[in-house]
Amino acid sequence: MQRDYLRQAINNFILFHSEYDFELACVSEKAQTIKDYLEKEKVSDGIYFLDIDLKEQDFDGIDLAAWIRKRDLLAKIIFVTAHNELAPLTLMRRVEPMGWVDKAQGLDGIRAEVFDLLKDAYERLIQRQEENCQxxxxxxxxxxxxxxxxxxxxxxxxxxxxxxxxxxxxxxxxxxxxxxxxxxxxxxxxxxxxxxxxxxxxxxxxxxxxxxxxxxxxxxxxxxxxxxxxxxxxxxxx
Structure with a gap:
């Protein structure tokens, strides 16, 4: 349910902010599906919303984030979770997330948080590109x-x-x-x-x-x- 609402929130942002030139590229509850997509498409500068509680016993969202960080050094990683107490673990794994979306805050709060994070991610991307004249x-x-x-x-x-x-x-x-x-x-x-x-x-x-x-x-x-x-x-x- 929350994944569907997250997808809807991102699509709404894209619909009403066409000047940002974003697209929702891949949605899955399986880490391997995400990994296969990223390896095939050679994604860089991606924005990733990751649920820490993946439905896989031996591979959670932090594991996936660490895998992404090694392949997309400029990735904007955002965790969607009710377990904010796991934040220190992301530091230990050197994941460097740019933000957290708290599942417990309700759907309106999630939507507002997603919008703010996407705007922030875009501004960071543009700033880096401007610095590199790209x-x-x-x-x-x-x-x-x-x-x-x-x-x-x-x-x-x-x-x-x-x-x-x-x-x-x-x-x-x-x-x-x-x-x-x-x-x-x-x-x-x-x-x-x-x-x-x-x-x-x-x-x-x-x-x-x-x-x-x-x-x-x-x-x-x-x-x-x-x-x-x-x-x-x-x-x-x-």
Whole structure:
């Protein structure tokens, strides 16, 4: 019952906070199912809600947390339990949980706690990414968007002055910003023409004679003659 409510609380948070770009990836009462999923998907920076009382005699939630910590060093581990007295044991096992959800506080309390912890986990993730310059941030209206810079394929101008189009694979957005400011802020983005910046980490092929680059998304973008030498120098350095 509580697991179902926890799942509902997380799904509600995702539904009403789409700007956080979260998804509920795996739910199970069996540790092995979780382990199999994490090994298959190579999850990193995950957020884990773990019940200490797993229905397995030789493997509890703290054991699973310790296993996760070894494979996802930046994991955000949150215990859902009525046994807060076990907190010292998590220190001994070096699990480093970021929080606890007390089952005894009732459904409304659990929901509020889950929402607060997800917001906190997101802020920690964004802070770390910003410190490492790994996110691309832009604003449309009153909504702020943040995406991994590695996902960004290209940015190009549109017919409207200072309005840019950005591609994250199969997702596209249009927003207002000076191209020159973006170029200066993100060295990973290379100008290949007056109207286009491409992510150098996502270039898979360059044809110098025909002057184009192919990106991981499969799309090609033209290189203007003026920027051909700069593109070649940048590619040779990689």
């Amino acid at each position: 996110i691309f941030e832009f604003k449309i209206g009153k909504t702020n968007y943040r995406y991994h810079l590695d996902e960004l394929q290209y940015i190009e101008t549109t017919a409207i002055s200072h309005k840019l189009k950005v591609s994250f694979g199969n997702r596209f957005f249009e927003f207002y910003a000076p191209m020159s400011e973006i170029e200066a802020k993100y060295p990973q983005l290379l100008r290949i023409s007056r109207s286009c910046l491409v992510n150098t980490d996502n270039i898979v092929e360059i044809n110098y004679s025909q002057r184009w680059v192919r990106l991981q998304s499969g799309i090609t973008k033209s290189i203007s003659f003026r920027y051909l030498r700069k593109v070649k120098e940048s590619w040779d350095r990689k």
